[in-house]
Amino acid sequence: MDKPNFLTDVRSMKHAYISYWSKLFSKRFPDHYDATYLYSLGEAGFNYITEYHIAADFHPFQRSLMEGFLVFEKQEEGVAFIFWAVLLWRQTLHEVEDSSLTLAAYKQMNSRIDDLESFIFVKYWKSDLSPDQDNSSAINLQHDDRISLLGKMAASMAHEIRNPMTSIKGFLKLLRHNINENNYERADSYLGFIEDECDQILMQVTGFLSFSRKPIMDEEMVHISVRQVLDHILSLLNPRLINENVDLLLDIPPGAMLYVQKMGIQQVLSNVLNNGIDALSELRSDKKMSISIVEDSFNTYIQVANNGPRVPEELYSTIFNPFVTDKENGTGLGLAICKQIMLNNEGDITFTSNEKETVFMLTFRKASIIS
Known part of the structure; x- marks a missing residue:
């Protein structure tokens, strides 16, 4: 399967994206990696968010993250490593000046980042919140079930709402640029996209509230x-x-x-x-x-x-x-x-x-x- 045409121009800016991400990551984790390894890790990340012809579960970037995780002696440090590796890709996407970045490409790349965050959350949740070996009482089991339920609900809500919120932030950035350039026609179209994403958030919240026993925010x-x-x-x-x-x-x-x-x-x-x-x-x-x-x-x-x-x-x-x-x-x-x-x-x-x-x-x- 060929790569989507709307990502071709973005991939031509590959070096700029990787360099910016590497700079952010080296500031967050100084003295952990040399520049060559850090660039290779950044390249794997860039490929991950642009190579949709490779299924997420089989992409080398996931393996690279897990290899980086193993470098740390403490699990907490390894989790921080994975968390920031992903979070800084979102920051990079927001901050790199790329006039070729279309709305379609921007949304697709953010969606790919969301998929990776979901994968990481599930992996961390399973490893960090497994039941205690001596937890045999019914009360403790019930407590664990409720905590697990809350965690899954929170993960789902965060995943569903983060994507439109990220898009809104990106559209606002594009909107500010076009207003400064007096390109009001395009700015108006971005307002339409922002309105659609706000509707998406409201739609997700409405879905979660459908589980409520009380008629909260009942829609007409x-x-x-x-x-x-x-x-x-x-x-x-x-x-x-x-x-x-x-x-x-x-x-x-x-x-x-x-x-x-x-x-x-x-x-x-x-x-x-x-x-x-x-x-x-x-x-x-x-x-x-x-x-x-x-x-x-x-x-x-x-x-x-x-x-x-x-x-x-x-x-x-x-x-x-x-x-x-x-x-x-x-x-x-x-x-x-x-x-x-x-x-x-x-x-x-x-x-x-x-x-x-x-x-x-x-x-x-x-x-x-x-x-």
């Missing part, structure tokens, strides 16, 4: 076209669809309408589509997704299908439960949130899966039935 039900909901979501997902070479087919009647909580349903569709792209990453080619509408007298159905590997049978009965996932870096909250949101909207979400395709079915009761 509105009439909205399916096409309007999808246009917003696909405007954010298109860079990833292009990057992953996924062919998306839409079969949406112009008049298809829903009576729903807009932000909540946007999150449901966003989660389902992202999960589909994740599943298709296991295919080398011929990656296909489709979104179609079916209606009857009582319900409107949105079908989201992909031709990726089938869902493991052992997940069939629990896939919508919190913290159930077969992804190494997954939090297992996405589909659980989707289920809760759909129930809050007088609907449901189900799935079928076989060797040819996996289909998630979103069922929405029509407004006349709800009222």
Whole structure:
């Protein structure tokens, strides 16, 4: 698979990015590495955030981080090493002056950094917070379960919110530059992106609050076209669809309408589509997704299908439960949130899966039935 075209110009600035990161890292960890090794580590990091044709789990940068971790005698120092190695890449991306850095490339590179942070958190959590050997009482076990639950929730929320917050910071930087250059037309477009990312944060918070027993921030039900909901979501997902070479087919009647909580349903569709792209990453080619509408007298159905590997049978009965996932870096909250949101909207979400395709079915009761 070729590298995405929108990263070609960024890769031409490779030396500038690596040099800047190496400078930041050497200030954070003086006297630990010589310049040659530090540059090679920086090169692995730059390649990681730009080489989307290599799956994250198999990229050499993860191995480089773990090798660096082993240099330290204390685990705490090693964790700090890994943490700063990743965090300083985000700082580098913000601060290097690169006129060739497009919005699409910026968002994709930040997404890759988010994936690495999630991987690191999961690895550290498993190694540092494993149950005590003598912890055999029911009270202690229950306490550990609650602490683990809180940690997983916190990790998931941080992961989901950090990406749009990082994008907002980047857009503000670009906005300031274009205002100084009196390029108000482009500045206005950046304001649109910032507004979209704020909506994304609100959407994520709404999803987490769907687990609350109290109706916190209940969103009003509105009439909205399916096409309007999808246009917003696909405007954010298109860079990833292009990057992953996924062919998306839409079969949406112009008049298809829903009576729903807009932000909540946007999150449901966003989660389902992202999960589909994740599943298709296991295919080398011929990656296909489709979104179609079916209606009857009582319900409107949105079908989201992909031709990726089938869902493991052992997940069939629990896939919508919190913290159930077969992804190494997954939090297992996405589909659980989707289920809760759909129930809050007088609907449901189900799935079928076989060797040819996996289909998630979103069922929405029509407004006349709800009222």
